[in-house]
Amino acid sequence: KPRPSLDLAGTAEFLKSGACKSVYVLTGAGASTGAGIPDFRSPGGMYDSLRPELITATEAQRKRMRMDPVNVVMKDMFFQNQFPYLEVRRPFILGTQQQQWKATLTHWFMRFLEEEGLLKRLFTQNIDGLDYQTGISPELVTNVHGSLARVSCEGCGYEMPFDDFCAQVRTNVKDIYRTDPTAPAESSNINCPRCNAPLVKPNTVLFGSSLPSEFFEQLDDLNGADLLIVAGTSLVVSPANSVVMYVAKDCLRLIVNKEPVGQDLGIRYGKDATRDVWAGEVSCDEAFLDLIKMLGWQDKVRKIKHL
């Protein structure tokens, strides 16, 4: 295979060359920050702005558990007290129902790859469902950490209609997280109409739960990738981050992220790079706009009304 130069221009040339037939993508929260949804680990991100009493549920737990913001999305925590998860997720759940957020250019870029017959799979760690607004084929998308769009009971699996769930979130979950920083963190939950357990929540993957089985089944396909695009993820959460290791040794990897990530997974930057391209300290949307221009895909962007 001819070696593309390890920059955005080289990546664009490779995409246009016909030699690149198979593109895989892994996205994270940074793909949706342009739509107004905060990421997890940046300053001001979700884990940075949590109240301690939301992280640990009771005084006893506070003594026992490490003050780790990731607790709000831990399975153990949710089974003990549903309030932190529901409270923190409230704006996302209701924002999704009101279609508050619009797909960004980054989401659209993946759709363009599909239109060009290049996209083989989009692995997204995001639960916001913005990918689907572009009309991307759902069978090409793997929701590695589940999705907000469907709701079920963690106990018995009963599925609750999304709108019914939202109506209960509005009344049962108090929204103190954003509106009243001094209010006590009271317990609140949504009971399952079938088994009555207080365990109804969107089908997002909690730490301590397993990922959807299709994720593991699809990992081996990555061996056939000519290009892997990694966009807006810190690559610190396993096993989602293992996507970067499943591609073949000569597969070009494009990292679109404000900061270099994945060095511990073998991604190499600067003069050490042999097949990794970093788009630089730019936002995802800026980098993909540059690529779109280099690819001559501007007409595709003009057709999108809200961009």
Ligand code: OAD
């Ligand atoms: P993180 O918040 O860990 O990482 C987001 C990355 O995107 C950071 O490296 C940011 O610098 C970068 N970033 C933010 N905005 C950007 C922008 N506009 N352009 C370019 N880069 C930008 O989010 P994830 O990697 O998605 O899992 O987090 C992985 C998982 O950890 C999540 O799926 C979630 C969380 O705990 C579960 O809850 C199971």
